[in-house]
Amino acid sequence: MDTSIIIKAALILGGTGLVLGALLAVASKIFYVEVDPKVELIREALPGANCGACGYPGCDGLAEVIAKGEAPPSACVAGGAEIAKQIAAILGIEVKEEKVAKKALVRCGGGKNEVAHRYIYDGELDCEMAQQIGKGPSLCSYGCLGFGSCAAACPFGAIVMGEDGLPNIDWHKCRSCGVCVEVCPRGIITLVPEDKKVHVLCCSQDKGKDVRSICKKGCIGCKACEKICEFDAIHVVDNLASIDNDKCTQCKKCVEKCPTGCISVLLKGHHSVEEVAGTV
Template sequence: MSQFVSAVAILGGFGILLGGLLAFAAKIFAVETDPRVDELLGVLPGANCGACGYPGCSGYAEAIAQGAPTNLCPVGGASVAAKVASIMGVSAETMDRQVATVHCRGGKEECGIRFQYAGVPTCQAAQAVGGGDKLCSYGCLGYGDCMRACSFGAISMSDNGLPVIDEDKCTGCEQCVLACPRNIIGMRPATALVQVRCLSEAKGKEVRAICSTGCIGCRLCEKACPFDAIHVENNLASIDYSKCRNCGLCVAKCPTKCIVGQLENRPKAFIGDECIGCTICKKACPVDAISGELKSKHSVDSDKCVGCGVCVEKCPKKTITMQ
């Protein structure tokens, strides 16, 4: 009996000793955590999409606590960026909202196929079989990998076999961008209303032979743009959104309609009563939408106005507004 008690006492002593050592080690080697990380996790959306460039919301929260920008979460947008900035005690940084754009208009009706694909109905699988069944090697395969990748229900497939993006639902997480094997989905500022919906770098004659809506590199858009915002390189038009004014002149000139514009609700210029008739706006207007005599109040022809805003910038009396 005494041996049993001794054994228990010895084991108990070892347990106390080891416990004390573990407690001491835990205190010495403890990693201090920033209490702000938990606060940040509380305001981040928890989508864990990785669009911020960090491994999930927890990774981003830790990075913010160490000085990373506060506005990298496209899912949360400006409201979350403001809350994050408040926690960090800094001013909120603005960032243009980004939305996904499908750079292809060549659906079933516009672009033919090379062969009848009967494999697994995914874009990845179709692309692996001889580079896809579509005649255009740049175009959308139409099997909906992007739609399935979207966690927010922002993408649907049209009857014509092309993805349709609901920009109101799009969070800019870029999961659809990663899912597309042909890289035809890209991101653009939500305020950019004009887009080139083609990625083909084939020569115009080759494009016309396989697709009715592809870019043929004719440069009519480039010549029409008064702001030097669109250029054709490698047979493909591309827009510099830092210069584009959403005027839509390139949209009107494009013969294949591969350039599209969401221009229905764009504002138009309006000249107020403070106009002194200096004619500066009239001379600056790229579409001759402003009329009026010297020293007389000018007016805008809303049917001609493209909403570029040049007249607003030029007016010395600041009497022109966009409405």
């Protein structure tokens, strides 16, 4: 058997490998691109969910921009004050203002038990798609559809669909990136300041009579809350009460007065923050 060809093959392949390896090693020295070490540090401090709420292409994109000084250390919406502080420490500067963190809130109390459906939706479990079929199966054309698009979209896993058919948002995990706000086809999720606990949990602009006929928990626009509020913080506009967060002092009188119970104090048994109430 001719063994010389095996040796030849091994030598050729080995030799080629060695030469190419050496060339690559030399090339990596010659063509080395220096990376700002701050970029990597900032990148590590960021949450890394690539939610895009900052407006830059992912966390890598934001880290580069912050390192260049084109964006403030607090540019990460999802990170909040703590991460802003960390990044400021890396850059050696101070964070100027401390913002009150915002959290996502589902402004609807009409779950499976409260609102009936007009037809049986048998398609994909996606709110946007359900909304396209005759404006959604739910009788209420403003409230939560309950197919969990927000839960699927949340990059932090903070939203879980509850048994009542409404999304449960865990405020400990919520980083106010706003992804769910954009995903919801009915626009019922908003970001609210974390320290404000009294909210109207309804978006329906239907007349009171219509609301009553389809939902037990909807706002009927009766103005009882507007009358009882001592601080001029609640106004009924388009058949829907809205609370001015700047004027509201959290006295909770409106909560007691509301006949349908659509004004709720969060942390006290409301569906979207039940989890939070348990863990606080």
